[in-house]
Amino acid sequence: MARKKSAGLFLTALTVIAAVVGIASYMVNTGTNYYAKMGVDSTVVACLVIGIVAEIAVILVGLKGTPQWADILPVCGSVVLMVGVVMLLNARINNLAAVFTFENSAANMSDTTSCIAAIAATLIAALFAIVSAFFDVTRE
């Protein structure tokens, strides 16, 4: 029987897109003048990469039907993306406190845009990952 695409596919795709936006924004942020000095947090990158890989795997495996073993993938994706959100926040909270107060300037606020985008996108990705875990990518 032919498999039809379900809401899970679109939700998982949105998860991947949001996570990619998150990691891209984070990498952009690590290149800005204000945040470059903080370096790249490997835990954040690892969480986001694993999350993206897990969610892509959900799609690729799901398109051919979802074997039972693959049910671990959306759970894994949800968890690592959520940890990624917290790690990202942890990596930036000191800087955000400084930029919003004593280091407030147009340049620093501009550099902070990508930081906020990264946190927001990663959080959205984590939430989408959780929601998409309730759906399969395809249905018969």
Add this chain to the structure above:
Amino acid sequence: MKENKRRASQRLWRGLTALTAAVTAFALAGTSIVNGFRTDIDKFLGTSSSKVVTEEADPNEVYTYSSDYASTTELVNAIADVGERMSEEGTVLLKNNGALPLTAEEKGKLSLLGFSSYNPVMGGIMGSSLTPASGTEADTVNFVQALTARGFTYNSALEELYASLASSYTTEVESWGGTITYTTITAPANSDGSFFTSKEPSQSAMSGANGGWIDTMNDYNVMIVTIARAGSENANYTPGTAGVDPSQNLHQTDPLGLSDDERALIQAAIDAKSANGGKVIVLLNNASAMEIQELADNEGIDAMLQIGLPGGYGFYGVCDILDGTVNPSGHLSDTYAVKNALSPAAQNYGFLWWANAQPDKNINSAIVEAEGIYTGYKYYETRYADAVLGQGNASSDVGSTSGAWNYANEVTYPFGYGLSYTTFEQKIDSVEVDLAAKTATATVTVTNTGAVAGKDAVQLYVSVPYTDYDREHLVEKAGVQLLDFGKTEIIEPGASETVTLTADLQYMASWDSTAVGGMGSYILDAGTYYFTVGNGAHEAMNNVLAAQGRTTANGMTDEGDAANVQTWTLDALDETTFNLSKNGVGVENQLGDLDINYWLPGTATYLTRADWEGTFPQTYAGLTASDEMLAVMGNDNYQMVSTGSDVVFGANNGLTLASMKGNTDLNDEGWAMLMDQITLEECMIRTGFGGTSTKAISSIMSPEAIQNDGPNGIYSYPLAQYANTDKSSGDPCAIDANDPNASYQAGTMGNETIIAQTFNKALAEEYGKEMGNFSLWSNLTIWWGIGVNLHRCPYNARNHEYYSEDPVLSAFLGAATVSGAQAYGVIAAPKHVAFNDSEVNRTGVATFMTEQKAREGELRAMQASFEDAKCLGAMTAYNRDGVYTDNAHPTLLKNIVRGEWGFQGLMSEDFIMDPSYVTLKEAVINGVTMSCNTGDNSMDAVSGYYPYWTVANVKDDPELTAALKQAMTWQAYALANSNAMDGYAATTHIETVRTWYDNMLTGIEVAFAALTILNVVMYVKAGKKND
């Protein structure tokens, strides 16, 4: 169908597993953040994460310090009282044709003009901001509230008019998370190209709101016009028209000058006066000196008061001056120049970028302080003296408002100037110089020659010889400089008071980098020293010139009083009296690398009075840092080694910090034994993460000590946040849980220029004592509250947090406040050590100057707090000193502050910096005890933030391990001698308290972990059931 149902069931349990697992992960990971920012979270939530448990101890022994007050009622009223008196003595009467004080009848006829009358700047927009008290027993008041409380009546129609125009003068600042709306005037943002926008409503706007507003003043003809300029941390005024909103066409030539709308408002009041027969009084609500020559010249203005940023109670003091309850005795702490932008210092101010800036390394801009020692009155009065003496090309047109430089055209009100409702005569009776004791004792008789009782400030100035030796050795000398000051008690009309000032002679000496065979030292030149007094630096200068035989015929603005000068003669150059500090440490050149010419030879010409015209500062913009400079500014200037360390850590000697309580002898063996107990990891974590509060250290049972900003009072936390509410504990300052002043925060004092304008050391000390008392009740020990950077330029919007342009005025008031607070166990910390005299690019700006300027300027302003008041805390600065970050400068902190000045207390970096700019290992080597960053109490966390800061890298470095232990020893020493140890005995231990949010997090972790397991089980069962 059955398969679909099975799969649907599995999807449900899979989704729920994902949800609960993600929440569990969120809570577990979030716990790490919570631990790292626990102090801030507790501050926000009003919770406490630890408690001190002391068993079987006599409360009389464990509570070292006691408050002067029996209740918080007495406490807050005492704070309010000193705040009021600070403005009574710190408000400066600049002009008065007899309009002030107001009569009883006039008190009922006020018309308040200017939106700042209703929305005054009471503290910094950011930094030393007013913490309003409401619902307490000492609520703060603005101007109109104070007027009402003091029985004044004002024109309500105008109040309604300004209320209706509020949208035109509010300022909205966009920020992440929303818009902040200010109803006061604000300072420009700290960005290149930012500018000041005049917010004063135009005359047409006012007439549009109420066409008869001028007529309403017929019955309220005492017209008070308030003109304001805000103070703020992280803000900046740009000199000249570049600093003014280009979209406004208000003929405003400087952000600190007036706009047409402000002029028109004042003129409207003057015009109304001719019809209503009243009077016009101007209040200047500012901390940065404004350009007000036109107001001084305007005869339509009957009186003018400079009120500073008065805090929460200062307007009571202003009211007391308006109605004559108090006679004004304040004197300006800054020169009010005609054109601020023409000063030598202003030539190198603002965003002066490196040509090869590297923003990713905070290599942004450089400031060459080419004016040398000639800031504020030391420029204006010295150049004036040279113009009168006909030397140094002083009368050239460089730096003048127009044509040949002439003092009368350049200065509106001199430093130290202030009027009274009476008149005083000051007579300097004698000056005894004791070189061996390094003192000059001056006796001054002050006589009230008027008809109103009042206080007067005695300002002792000295004019030191400027000799051929100085010209040859590039030593600069101010024409006149403040040496000491004092304040009389209230003197009745016709009565006299004798004031004796014992001045510290080292503040009369000049730094000579060539002295003692090139080693450098403070020197006293051979020649005649002139001591005098005066109502400000200019009158003092005139007295000296008169003593030197000059008159108005020589170009003096006024005749001086030669009889009011005492002289002392030194026969030969003295370069040895001051080459040992009070601490017994050799004093020699330490700051040669602060000179830009050290790195880039021939770059800068420093201003010398030998040739005002030829050396007047040019602007040094677009400098190119050399490779050597860039290398240093890379912030990695200490290379760790692994040669092995024998520094002892982690010993088990059974001591606690309480055993060293009150021990001020660091050579006591007990200190070494105690500190042997601390672990290397504790040293590394606590130096790396020292922000917001100085955390507990379990190995030595060192308590957590809460840190607080700011110069206008201890304001970071409400009184009850950390107060002891256990009245059975024996704590004399325990409060009831429902204490009426529980919410009180003490950021209610006037800004530091008001304190400076009192010229009253005793009052500054009293302020310190009130903060000391507040500290005892609130258990807030560390106070970053002594702002001793100088007003190099009025354009620094943060000048409200610093006293003055003059180092001696700053030094003694700062030291007095430290002494007052420290008597109650407060760690009162001077900041920012050093050279943070601008907010422009403050993280990274490379500040260059001569060692003479450094030592006779900002370092002199700080020195007394360390040497005399023996402060136990200090805060360093964001800026670079030359090319080194302030914390990493190889000699400033270690050799001068810790060495020459003998500082033994804790030293924090300024607020959060990136890990590279913290320069942690260099800072520790230099005696910094903590960065201001925060994080989890673990090596993983601190090493994650500072990648090089690992036990493996540090443990075998003998210098760094010794420095770490020394830093922690200084920190422990400060705490042991503070009220942070109140309640601590040998039996004391610290217990961790689980807060409600800890319980909540744990609950979430457990509950969602259990749910996750349940969901997994259900998922498996769902699969099996359908198989």
